[in-house]
Amino acid sequence: MPLAPVTITRPCVDEFLPYFGRYIDLVPEGPLLTSLRRQVDEVCSVLEAIDPAAVTHRPAAGAWSPLDIAVHLADTERVLAYRAFTFARSDGAELPGVEFEEFAEAADANGRRVNDVVAELRAVRAATVALLRSVQDSAWTHRGTASGSTISVRALAYVIAGHELHHLVDLRRAADSTE
Numbered sequence: 001m002p003l004a005p006v007t008i009t010r011p012c013v014d015e016f017l018p019y020f021g022r023y024i025d026l027v028p029e030g031p032l033l034t035s036l037r038r039q040v041d042e043v044c045s046v047l048e049a050i051d052p053a054a055v056t057h058r059p060a061a062g063a064w065s066p067l068d069i070a071v072h073l074a075d076t077e078r079v080l081a082y083r084a085f086t087f088a089r090s091d092g093a094e095l096p097g098v099e100f101e102e103f104a105e106a107a108d109a110n111g112r113r114v115n116d117v118v119a120e121l122r123a124v125r126a127a128t129v130a131l132l133r134s135v136q137d138s139a140w141t142h143r144g145t146a147s148g149s150t151i152s153v154r155a156l157a158y159v160i161a162g163h164e165l166h167h168l169v170d171l172r173r174a175a176d177s178t179e
Contacts, residue, residue, distance in 0.1 A: 006133050008032040008140060008154055015143065015152035016159070023162025024155065032157060033129055039164050040125040043073065044118045046171045054174060056110040064104065066174045069167050070117045071109035074124045076100060077160050081128045084156040087144035088135045097147030132157055 008031075011024065028035060047055070050066050058065045064072065079098050086093050109117070140154040151159075 006033055006135075008132065008157055011152055011155035011158055015141070016155040017149050017151070020151070020155065020159050020162075023166055024158040026162040026165040027158050032161060033132060036125060036129055036132075036161055039161060039168070040122055043070070043164060043168055043171065044121055046168065046175050047114060047118060047121075049175045050114075050171070052114070054177070055114055057174075059174075064170075065110055066171055067109040067112060067114070067117060068104055068107075069170055070121060071107045071112070072100065072104050073164055073167055074117070074120050075103045075107065076163055077124050077128055080156050080160050080163075081124075081131055083144065083146050083151070084135070084153045084160075085131055087142045087151075087156070088139040088153045090144070091139070091142040093144040095144065095146040128160060 010027075013021070016024065047066060047070050055067050056065045058068070079100075083095055086095060135153060141152055143150050143152045145151075
């Protein structure tokens with residue numbers, strides 16, 4: 001039996017901090033879940049296209065390698081999806097902040113194999129899509145506080161998509177430089 005379509009409307013500007021607008025604005029019009037499914041395929045294809053010798057290369061001091069970026073995408077999506085889950089189930093909940101830079105450092109992404117990271121990205125995205133499919137219509141506008149700022153469930157869904165699109169530019173740049 002086919003799954004019923006889920007319509008996630010674009011969040012209003014009062015549902016997130018202006019900082020997140022830079023990610024939300026990157027998300028194209030159209031069904032968000034369809035975009036999320038396509039995006040992971042594109043990110044994984046681009047990551048796999050990067051020369052194996054370059055996948056751990058950091059282009060500058062303090063910059064992330066393609067593997068650093070990919071693991072950061074998985075980590076960030078997990079955190080944002082958890083926030084969406086929590087706020088969808090408990091309107092007004094409060095969650096602590098997360099230091100993504102510290103997560104990236106602790107992840108040791110450059111010690112991992114590309115195919116393992118690709119599998120992780122696909123698994124995380126599948127879990128995110130399943131979660132978002134389960135959100136009740138009335139819960140999309142639920143809000144909660146994370147890192148001291150209020151954000152809605154649907155804004156979090158759009159930030160997940162836009163954050164990946166933001167970093168896809170860096171992954172494409174790395175792939176293009178190794179051709």
